[in-house]
Structure formats: structure tokens, C-alpha cells
Amino acid sequence: MIKNYLKIGWRNLVRNKTHSFINIAGLSVGMAVAMLIGLWIWDELSYDKYHRNYESIGQIMTTQTANNQTVTFGSTVVPLNNELHTKYGNSFKLTALTSGGTHILAAGETKLSQQGIWAEPGLPSILSLAMIKGSYSTFKDPSSLLLSASTANALFGNADPINKVVRLDNIKDMKVTGVYQDLPSNTTLNGTMFLLPWNNSANFWITQSGRWDNHGVQLYVQLNPNVDFNKASDQIKNITAPYNKNVNETIQVFPMRNWHLYSDFQNGKSAGGRIQFVWLFGIIGIFVLLLACINFMNLSTARSEKRAKEVGIRKAIGSLRSQLIKQFLGESILVVFLAFILTIALVWFALPYFNQIADKQVTIPWSNVLFWLFTLSFIFFTGLVSGSYPAFYLSAFKPVKVLKGAFRATRFAALPRRALVVVQFTVSIVLIIGTIVVFRQIQFASNRPIGYTREGLITVEMNTPQIYGHYEAMRNDLIASGAALDMAEASTTTTQIGITNTGFNWEGKAPGFDPMFGNIFVSPDFGKTIGWKIVDGRDFSRSVPADTGAFILNESAVKLTGIKNPVGKTMHWLGKNHVITGVVKDMIMESPYKQTIATVFQMKPDWVNRIIVRVNPKMPMQTALSKIEPVFKKYNPGSPFEYKFNDDEYAKKFSDEKRMGNLATVFAALAIFISCLGLFGMATFTAEQRIKEIGVRKVLGASVFNLWRLLSKDFVGLVVISLLIATPVAYYIMHQWLQNYAYHAGITWWIFALTSAGTVLITLLTVSYQSIKAALMNPVKSLKTE
Structure with a gap:
């Protein structure tokens, strides 16, 4: 029986090549989109599951309320670790303080600048690092060093790295005591290329920080069995209150399972994050697959008259309706199976480009049994969905009417097909409008004035001690080379603030008001180098010794403090008075979608760790860099010359919005393609069905234009209905999405007008080929059989 079903299904496919091609092509594209999105979602949902202790690992998060704003961040204070062990040891199995950063690793002539972590001995065990050589126990040695496999290979090639010496930042020699497997790309700590022991003397300035207000480290924990994260968080919620009374601060344990997908916080509680993208693309994948299934349903039911006699004869000789349903479902599954073969080829070809757009390293898990079980289920499910309506519709024909020739599809028989076309284009139009709004939002944020000139700025990390103390000489050499207009030093780049603090006082400050400010320490040439805009007072000056320690506030800081005419007044911080020399225009250094953080810039050249260079715009960038590099190597021979372009960092x-926009663009284009493919098939069938009518009309004098309009107007009408439905739906969805941003673009009328005009044009182009072809046909050919 099954063999018979397959044989009949295959014959129908071969006999109706155009119909078969449209079905298989549409289904394969829809299934390819669904599979790509499925692989992407699987990668997102499996984030951090590489770690064996995934369910019990957490990070200590700090929530502070100041400036009428509640902020949650992942850094904490060093003394908290001991407090957890002392008071709540029953809840915490392991804890580990960490501090990340870029360091120089040197072995012989090989020098690498890599991202690493200072960590307490418990971290390798918490993360269950897969040790290739050595063991966790060796990490207790203050001179030990754990390398990732790729870093060990880069430093020592194929030689055994154990007990080899690596020089750290050209300061201290470390001994390699272990090599661990590189962390996968879908882990939060991916990119951690080495671990350094927390109790090493080179880490003295962090380990000895006993202050309860210096939030400069991360604290990872592993809970004991049967300890709930909510219970642990409730226990330690106010643990810092006795030691930091001036700040409204709470502590919580944030589980690893939420790090990636639920990293956004509102009022101190996890409130979503990338999980929104997972839901969004999951829905898009389902809808795109549904569009492909709709094509199959439409074309199968549209050709019902051609299968009607077959159904009538089968019923007349005893076939049951259930048998006919099985036959048509079997044909559907056959089509889906053939489409799936093409789908695998499309996915395999598209994956490199998809990974590039999505910033992923997704692969097809050929050897995974679950993948193939899911795939077979996917084929079966898609076959049932796409074939269910045609199967029940075709199997319901009455054999008496069919065999008498009295069966004719009524006007109402086309209503379900028309409704499905409307659904197809409604989904496609919503995707198009959403894509336009996303890119407008990106453009709006990127065009927002940033308060300085980021083009032509490069930032270099000060990784080794040799580079310190040569500020004037290095600056003079860079300017003399002609490659740089100016140079400055700072405690951060222009694209982040990094450090925030409370404890500032000023005249007129309200009692109990202790706002949080961003802190940036700079050399005197910082403002001139980055091109900030002074709106009141003056810039820092190297010729005024009293400027050392002085403050410059941004506009948001002035507004927050409420200080009238701040220039010349003082602010008290860390036991000292600091004169305010000027006010600078707000600069976007954090998120361009959020309000500017109140920031204090302090002239403190001995608290800096980055060099910012303004490259000469009159010189080609590569030429300028080739002249800048020797200057850095002259004063910092122990480090490779590595730099970052500030505009790239900005x-x-x-990146997230751009990736979402790029993926949405691809999916919207494919949705339109699938919809148009179905429309083309419907137009082909309609033209075939009305071929004699067209012949009669031509004989009676109808023009080609009139016939084209006759055949096209129904399809355009369906698209217009789709536009009327999609417009308010898209507006509501995108309006809600834009509310996530403090600064966002509006949704203007031209977005809908452009989408409407484009969709109608695409529809006309799709159906015009068949319409004009039918209108140009010689009426003699279509009427000679009458």
C-alpha cells in the first residue's frame, strides 16, 4: 500500500513539473530558514552548559540605587568573599575572586597580548575546566600559570609546555603548570586564554584592597547541593550594609543559566535580554515555514479539479476516505522529504554566511542522534501540516458528481486559498516594516551627537611597566613623526567609563543624597586629543600645576549636583578638595540608547593605563601606523604594538541591533520570495483555468492591458487586504520594541507607504509574467477544442 502511495505521488510530481518545482523550492527555503534559526536557538539555549556544574554556578551581582536610578552590575568588593565563607559557608561550596584584563605573555621571542584572569584557586574547579595537562591543584602555587590549549600552542608550538617559563608583562616569570581546553564560543568566559593565581605579588594592588566601596572585582560561586539561588540571595542581600552605610546597596547570586539570555536588569531584578531575540527569531522561523506550507496547501487545493476524477474513481471502486487521506498525506511527506534533501544543501552552503551575520560558530551536528531524530520528526510534522488541508479537502469529493462531470469548484472554494495568501503577505509585510524600523533605530542612535571626534583616534593598552614614565618623551616623538596630532593618557577609552563611585560632597548638597558618578582619570592633553567641547570654564592645562587633581564635570553631572556656576567651586572626595575648572558637553561613552552618565574627569596622570592617540588625518592610516609603531616599541620593547580604533569600538x-536587523532583512527577503513563489504558482493556475475565457475576450476585442488588469486585480486586492492588516500589527509590535530605548526614532508614515508601494510592485511583477503570457496567446489555440 505504501509503495503504491509513493508511486502515485512520484508520478504526480513528474507530470506537473512547474507545480512540483514551486512546492519543493518553497518548502526547501522555508525549511532551511527554520533549520538555521533552530541551530541558532539551540546554540543560544546551550550557552554555558559546557560547564559540568552549570546548574549550581553563580556570580555575585551588586545593585545600587542612586540618582533616582537603580543599577545592577557584575563587580563587587574583595572583603565580601571572606564574609561569605565566615557567615554563610553552608550555602557556598566554592567561591573565587577574579579580575580580568589584557596581559603580555612572552616565551623566547614570541610575545602575545591575550585576555586573561587573575583568579583564586577555586575557579578552575567551579568552571570544571577540561585539563589537557596538569591539574587544578597546581594553581595554588603563586608562580603558577594555566594556559588554554591555543595559547600554549602559540607560545611553544608542539613542545610540552609544562614547567616552561612565561614572562608576564615583562615584570615577572611564571611557570606553566597546566593546560586546559579552550572554552567554546558559546560560553560567557570564552576568550579567557590564561589564568593567573590571585595571591601573586604582581596582583598585590587588588588582593590587598580591603575597602567595601571599591567595586573592582568579580566573585564567582558554586552553591552546595540543594541550595536554591533565591534562598542564597535572600541570605546575603544586605551583607554589605554594615560596612557601606552611605550607599543603598543589595547583593544577589545570579545563576549561570541566566547569564546569557537574562542579563538585563530592571530595579535590581533580571528582566530579559537576549531571550527576546530567541523568541523573536523562533516566531519568525515558524512563520516562514508556515508560509512555505501555505504554498503547498494553496497549489494542491487549487488543482483540485485535476485530481477530482482520480478521487471519484478510487471511491467508486471501494477506496475509503481514510485511505485517500493517507495517500495525499504520503504525497505531502514525499514532497517534504525531497525538499529536505535540498534544504540540507542550502543550509550547508548558507552556514558560513549565516555565522558571519549572526556572529556565531554554528555547525550541523551530523553525528548527533538527537539531531536526526528531531529532523525526522521535523519532516513528518511539516508534511502533516502542509498536506493536512489538501488531504481532507480532496478526499471529501463526492464520486457521483465528479464522474458525472458536474463537479465544479465554486467561487467560495477559493476563499480559504485567498485567506492563506493574505496570511502569507501579512507576515511578510510585518517583517519588512520591522526591518526598516530596526535599521532606522540604529541610524538614529549612530547619528546622535557623541560630544567628541572619534574618527582618527586609536587606543593602546599600557600593559607593561616600561611604558610608564615616558609620557612627555613619547608624546613629543609621536608629534614629531608627523603621524600624530596629539596624545593623551586616561584610565579608560572614550567608549566606556569603567569606574563609578559615590562619596562626593559639595556646598549645598542635600543631606542623605549620595549620587553615583562615573570617574575618569586623565592627563592634561586628554580633552584636546579627543576633541571634547568645553561649554563653561576652561580645559586642563599642563602650565597650571594646581590643575593636578582638578575636576571637569560633564553637563549631566552639573545637572545632577544642581551646582550653579560650578566653575571655580570645589567638590570634596577621598579626603581632598578638588577645584572645578570647567564643564564639558555630554559625551556618549556608554550606551548610545541610554541617558548620559554623570561623569567627573580628574587630572590624575598617575592613575592612567591607556594611551589615546589622535592620528594625523592628512596621512594615510597605514602610513601613520607604520610611523607610530616604532615610537611605541622604543619605549615599550616588551610588548607587541596592538591598538584599537575608537570608532570601531563605538x-x-x-552590534546586537545590527545583527538582528541583518538577520531580519534576510528572513524578510526569504519570506517575500516564498510568498511570491506561491503567488506565481497561483497566477499560473489561474491563467490555465481561464485560458478559454481569455480567448473569447480577445476575439471580442479585449486589449492586452485589459486582460492583464483582469488577471492581476484579484491578487493585488489580496495584497491590499494584507497591508491593511499588517500595518497596525507592525506598528504595535515595533512601537513596543522601541520603548526599550531611552533614545529612539519615531515610526513615520513613509515607512508604511514605502512598504505598501514596494509590496504591490513586487506582486504585479510576480503575476504579470503569467498574465501577459496568457493575454498574448493566440485565441485560436485556446478555442479550437470547443
């Missing part, structure tokens, strides 16, 4: 702030 562009990364839009």
Missing part, C-alpha cells in the same frame, strides 16, 4: 555598541 560601532560595537550597535
